[in-house]
Amino acid sequence: MENTFSLKGKVIIVTGGTGILGGAFVDAVVEAGASVGILGRNAQVANERADAINQAGGQAIALVADVMDESQLLECRAQVLDKFGRIDGLVNAAGGNQPEGVLQPEEDIFKMNLDGMKKVMDLNLWGTVIPTQVFGESIAASGKGSIVNISSMNSKRVITKVLGYNLGKAGVDYYNQWFAVELANRYGGAIRMNAIAPGFFLTEQNRTLLTNPDGSYTDRGGLAIKQTPFKRFGHPDELKGALIWLLSDASQFVTGAMICVDGGFSVFGGV
Structure with a gap:
């Protein structure tokens, strides 16, 4: 029987590939047979991860870029196309929170660091949109592919202190649905977009x-x-199954969906 979960022969870009969750995503696509572009700002980690994969018999390339910098992303796209000749999938794992986007309980709610909140919101929303614009164009050129965004419980439930992050991930959710519909209208089922919403996982x-x-x-x-x-908190490896399903042909009639990998957090009423 054909393995519809296989990514053999595909080339997948993982933004945020130098982080903890991003590292699990990189390992997952390699384990499923894909070549991978490990994109992040930490050149040392990106190169170490790519070298380890290549030495183990896989195929990987380190891509050093800020997801908010379109010119850097375009250079990375050129590097991937030069090495592998195509791009079949994208995992938008870059994002997260920053200290300036946190409101502590003792701080005045009417004197929030709005610039800090906006910075975090932009990172999570536009740090998803911009890479999709850049790498999605090449996915379309290949004729078939899948894009997976990383949402959060912050978009589904009120999580205190981190308004900028909440706003950014809420934006990702709507973008995920809107862009999925637009892709379907233009490419049928050939190019899909979905999201994974992790619960609480320990990261740096x-x-x-x-x-x-x-x-x-x-x-x-x-x-x-x-x-x-x-x-308990989730383990990064517990995100792998949902990711591979969404990237592979096993989910070929799924688009605009959000898969919660959260140990039940999103559905629990607390009673």
């Missing part, structure tokens, strides 16, 4: 918010666990 950006140095939960981490029926 949120580790100090959710855990103490000794590994115990902070107050915020404890609240996240309490609201998650599985009563």
Whole structure:
């Protein structure tokens, strides 16, 4: 029987590929047989990950760029096309929160750092839109492909302190649906767009918010666990299955969808 979950022969770009979740996405597409472009601002990590994949018999290229810089992304696209000749998929994993986008409980809600909130919002929304414009053009040229955006529980439930991140991911959700419809109207089922919405996963950006140095939960981490029926944080590898399904032909009649990988957080009423 044909393996419709296989990505063999495909070329997939992963933005945010130098992060923790991005690293799991990179490993997933390689394990599924694809060649991968590891895109991020950390040149050292991008090169280390690409070298490890190539030495293990896979095919990878390090792409150093800021997802907010279209000119850098265009250069990366040229590098990928020069090496692999095509692009079949895109994972928009770049994003996250920043200290200037956090409102602490003791701070005045009417004196928020609006520039900081906007910076975080732009990173998450436009850091998804801009790479899609650049790499999506090549996916269209290849004739068939899949784009996967990374949403968040922040777009579905009110998560305190991080308004900029909430706004950005809410924008990603609507963009995911709007662009999926536009792609379908123009390309039929040949090019699809979907999203994964992770629950609480420990990353370098949120580790100090959710855990103490000794590994115990902070107050915020404890609240996240309490609201998650599985009563634990997710492991990055637990995102791999949903990603490969959405990138592969196994989901060929799926577009504009959001897959929650959250241990039940999004559906739990707390009672």
